[in-house]
Amino acid sequence: MTESPLRVTVWGEYVHERQNEAVAAIYPDGMHEVIASGLRDQLGQDLAVRTATLDQPEHGLTEDVLQNTDVLTWWGHKAHQRVDDRIVNRVVANVHSGMGLVVLHSGHESKLFMRLMGTTCSLRWRESDDREIVYCVNPGHPIARGLPEAFVIPRQEMYGEFFDIPQPDELVFLSSFTGGEVFRSGCCFTRGAGSIFYFSPGHETYPVYYQKEVQQVLANGVRWAGNRAVRRNRPFTSFESQIDWFENQSEAVR
Amino acid sequence: MTESPLRVTVWGEYVHERQNEAVAAIYPDGMHEVIASGLRDQLGQDLAVRTATLDQPEHGLTEDVLQNTDVLTWWGHKAHQRVDDRIVNRVVANVHSGMGLVVLHSGHESKLFMRLMGTTCSLRWRESDDREIVYCVNPGHPIARGLPEAFVIPRQEMYGEFFDIPQPDELVFLSSFTGGEVFRSGCCFTRGAGSIFYFSPGHETYPVYYQKEVQQVLANGVRWAGNRAVRRNRPFTSFESQIDWFENQSEAVR
C-alpha cells in the first residue's frame, strides 16, 4: 500500500505544443500541465503530482524520481524514437518492481509500452473529427467509478481495431467512432508487480483532456494503479531456492 | 478428441417461424434448417448434423441425443420460459462433462446460457435496421479463420453494451451499429470440461444466417468447440482422495 498522498509523475513529450500553433492554442503550457491539473482537481489532497518532459536531463526520469513515484502517466507521439533506451529500461524495471503506469493515447507506440506488451501495439487511425463514444463494459471496476454507462467525446482521432495488444487482464472501456470503427479503449494489464492501465482518448489537436469524464477516468486510473503500487526491495530475478525456504520468512512480498 | 465426423445438433425454438409471416418468408422451414444447411455447406464430410426443436418430446434433447452430440447450437427467443427445467439441467450437465455449446443471438437470455454464465446476460436492444459491422480482435483464433478483419451485416437488430456476462476467456469479435453502440459479439467461455462460444449476430426478421461470413463463423465456432469436446466417464463431483492417488492412474481426464 502506498502512503497518502499518492505520488504521481505526469510525463509529457511536449514537442507538438511548441511546434504546432493549433496544438499550442489548445495546450499552451503543454498537455502534461492540463493532465496534471485535471488530476489535482479530481484527487485534491490525496495527490502529490509533478511533471517531467523529454527535454529535461534524463527526460526528467532519474532513478530517484522513479523510486519516489507511485504512478507514472505517459503521453508521447512524435518523438518516441528520441526517448533514450537507458531511460526506457529504467522505467520498465520500475514497473516490474511495482510502480503503476498509465499510458495515454499515442503512447501505445512508445518504446515503453511495446516493451511491456511484447507486441507491436499497432492500430488503425484517422484524423477526421470522428465522434467517439466510450462505453463501460465492467461496471464494478474501480476505474469506472462515477462515470455514466457511456459518454461522448465530440471530436477525436479515430483509433480502430485490430489493436495489436495481448488480451487485457481486465477490459473496462470500449469505444465506437462516427466511421463505425470500434476500439478497446480502456485496458488493464499486470507486468511483474506493476499494474498498467491504457486509455486511448486524448489527442493533441482536440481539447480531450479538459473534458470532465476523461479527467475522471484518468483520476480513477491513477488511483487504481496507485492502490496496487508496491515497492519491492529487489527486482525479480531467478535464484536458487533452498528446501523449506518458506518456513521462516520475514520479508513481505509487497 | 472427437472422431470424425463431428456430430452437431442444431436446436431451434421454431416458434416465430410458424406464427409470424415476415419471419416465415425468410425462414420457411425454420432458422434451424438454414443454420444446419450452412454448417453442411462449410464442413461437408467432416460433419454429421441433426436438428431438434422445442415442440419435440423432451425438446428433441434426450440423454441419448446429447451423449451422441459433440456440439450443440442453441437459438431461442420467444419461448425461453417454455424450456423444461429438467432438459436445461440435462444440457448443463452434458456441457460440464465436455459437450461443446454454441449459443446464438437471443439465446443470450435462455435459461441454459444464464445458468452457465451466472449472470443476467441482459443487454440493450433496438429493432431499427441498424447496420452491424463485426470486427475480429483476435486474429490468431481458430474462430476467425478465413474471415476478413471486418465484415458488414447490412440490417440487424442492435445489441448493445452493457452486456452482463462474465469476462470471456477469449474475446474474438466486437461489433458496432449504425446508432453508435458497441457489443462483444463473439465470446469464448469454459465451464467444466465444456467449451462455449456465444455469437450475437442473427435475428428472426433478417436473413443473417444466409450470409456467407456468418456461416463461416458458425462453422468455425462448431469446429473450435468440437475440437475441445470430450466425453468424461463421470460428471465432476467432490470426492475424498487418497494419499498418492496420482501414482497409478489409468484413466485419461479427457
Add this chain to the structure above:
Amino acid sequence: MTESPLRVTVWGEYVHERQNEAVAAIYPDGMHEVIASGLRDQLGQDLAVRTATLDQPEHGLTEDVLQNTDVLTWWGHKAHQRVDDRIVNRVVANVHSGMGLVVLHSGHESKLFMRLMGTTCSLRWRESDDREIVYCVNPGHPIARGLPEAFVIPRQEMYGEFFDIPQPDELVFLSSFTGGEVFRSGCCFTRGAGSIFYFSPGHETYPVYYQKEVQQVLANGVRWAGNRAVRRNRPFTSFESQIDWFENQSEAVR
C-alpha cells in the same frame, strides 16, 4: 465507492460448532465470530462488521441487511441444502447489483457460489492433517498486500485440483499440500457489478481463522471487494434502447 466505514456482514452456517465437541473447542462462539474478530483487528475503524447465521429469520439476510452491506463473507458446509432458495436468489441479485462477496473454504459448494460460477465447483478433499503452503502468484494484487511470498498453515484439510470453477479473472494464490496436491486457493471473479473473492483455507476442525496471515488475506479480500462495491439503482435487465440514448445521460453507472 463505498463510504467509510466498510459495512461487512459475516455469514456463518453455525452448525458444526454446536454439534461437534472438537469444533466447539476451537470455535466456541462460532467460526463467524472469529472471522469477524479478525477483520476488526485488521481493519479497525475502517470497518463496521455484523454477523448473520442460518438459524436466524431469513438466515439473517433480509433485503434491508443486504442493501446495507458492502461485502458479504460466506462460510457454510454441512447445511448447504437448508439455505432457502429465496435467500440465495436475493443474495445473487445483490451481488449482481454490486455487493462484494468473499466465499470461504467449504462455501465452494454452497448454492450461492455454484449459481454465480455456473459450474459444479467440485474438488478433491482429504482430512489427514496436511500442511498447506499458500503461495502468492500475483505480487501486485491488493489482496496480497503485506503478505510474504508464501506462508504455511501447519494443519489443514487438503483441497486438490481439479477444482471445477471457470477460469478466474485474476489468480492470486496457489497452494500445495503434504500429499503433493495443488489448488487454486485465491481466485477473483466478476459477476454483473459484483466482485467475488474465493479463498480456500479454513476448516472447522483446525484453528485456521486464528492465523495472522489468513486474517490478513481476509481483510485484504474484504477491502478489495469493498473498494469495488457499488450500489446500482436498478438490477441489470434487457431493455429497448433509443437512438442517441448516450447523448444526455445523468445517471452514473456506479
Add this chain to the structure above:
Amino acid sequence: MTESPLRVTVWGEYVHERQNEAVAAIYPDGMHEVIASGLRDQLGQDLAVRTATLDQPEHGLTEDVLQNTDVLTWWGHKAHQRVDDRIVNRVVANVHSGMGLVVLHSGHESKLFMRLMGTTCSLRWRESDDREIVYCVNPGHPIARGLPEAFVIPRQEMYGEFFDIPQPDELVFLSSFTGGEVFRSGCCFTRGAGSIFYFSPGHETYPVYYQKEVQQVLANGVRWAGNRAVRRNRPFTSFESQIDWFENQSEAVR
C-alpha cells in the same frame, strides 16, 4: 488453417550435450533429436519436423525456414546470450505474424520469451531430484487431450513460484514438487496473430523428454499452436484507415 502435414522446427541450443558427460549420456544426439523423435511418434504422418541448432548459420533460423514453419519449439539454457539479436527479432516478427511457438523449460529466460512476455520471466529453482507432479486444471483444453488428471515425473529440477510472467490467457497445468513448491507449468498466451505455449518440465540432466506423458503434452501443444497458426501477408503496423474501408474487403485476416 495450416495444410497437413504440420511443419514443425525443433530448435535446440545443443551446448550442454556436447560439454557435459552426464547430459551426453542421456541425450547423445542432443535434446532436440529426442524432442523431434517424440513428436514423430505421436503425430506421425500429420507432421513434418526438422531441427535447428545454435551453431548453424543464422542458428538454423533463416527467414525462409521460419516462413515455412507452422510451429517452432525452443529449448535453450546456457547460451541465451549467444543468440543473435537479429535472429530474435526475426523469430518475434514471425510469431507476431502467426507462427506458433512452444517454449520449453529453461527457455523461460531466453531473449525470445522475455521479449514476447514483457516481464523478467524469473523463477525459483533447485536441482535436488524433486519429484514433480503435473496436474491438469483445464480438462477441456486440447493440450490436455489423452492425459490423466495428474502424472508424475520421478526426478526433475524444481521450478517454483513466483514465476514472473503475465497472467496466461489459459492455464492448463499446475505442478507441485517434493519440496512443497508449486508452479504454473503449462500456460497459453497470444501475441499478435501468434499462439504461444510454455511448458516447464524438461531438464538436461533428467530423461524427461523420453517420458510418454511429456511427449503427449508436446505433441498436443504443437498441434494446438499449429491449429491456430496463420500466415499474414504483412506484419501488423499502424496505418491511416479510410472511411468505410470495411465495405469492400477481399483479404482475409487469416
